[in-house]
Amino acid sequence: MVPIFFHLRRRLTAAKADVSRAVARGEAAVEETHTLFGLRLLVAGLFWISVYLLSRGILALGIVDQTARVLIALLPIPFFIYYLWVWMKGVRSMDELQRRIEFEALALAFPLAIVAYMTMGLLDVAMPRGLDDFGYRHGWLMMPLLYYFGLWRARRRYQ
C-alpha cells in the first residue's frame, strides 16, 4: 500500500511539473510571437521609410525624364504594401481583445482623417493654392499618426 502511495505521489508531482513546463512554454511562445510580429513590423517600416527617403532624395537631384520621375516617385509603394501585409498578418494572429483595440484605433483614425481632409479640401476651395499645397503632399502622413493615437487611446482603455 505504501509503495503505491509513493508511486502515485511521484506520478502526481511529475504531472504537475509537466503542466508547469507546458504552460511556461506556452507563455514563452505567446511572447515570442508578439516580439517577432513587432520586429517584423519595425523592419518592414524602416525599409519602407528608407526607400521613401531615397526616392525623395533622387527626385530632388533634378531628373528631367518624366517617366523616370514617376517610377522613382512610386518606388516606395510596393514596400508600403509589404508593410501593410505584415501588419494585417499580425492582426490575424491577435486575440479578440487585441483585434478590438486595432479596430477601435482605426475607428478613431478614419473619421478624424476624413474631418482633416474635408477641412483641407474646403480651405482649398476658399483659398486655392495648387498642388504644392501641404495637404496634398503630406496629408497622408497624418493617417498613421492618427492610427497610432487611436491605438494608444484604446490600449489605455483596456489596461
Next chain:
Amino acid sequence: MRNRLKVLRAERDWSQAELATRLAVSRQTINAIETGKYDPSLPLALKAARLFAQPVEALFFLDDEP
C-alpha cells in the same frame, strides 16, 4: 457584466499569464476581463467555463443579477 474569473483563478493558484496561456489569449485580455473592462466573446466565455468545469452562467453574469 461581472465575472468570477479572478476568484476561480486564485482558487487554482494560477497567474493571469497562466490562465491566458490555457485559454490561448493574451495576459492583457485576462486582465481586462477580470477588471470588467472587456466582455469576452461567447466562444471565449464557453472555453473559460469548460476550463473551470462550471456552467458559463456561474462564471459570467449581468450587473443586475445577485
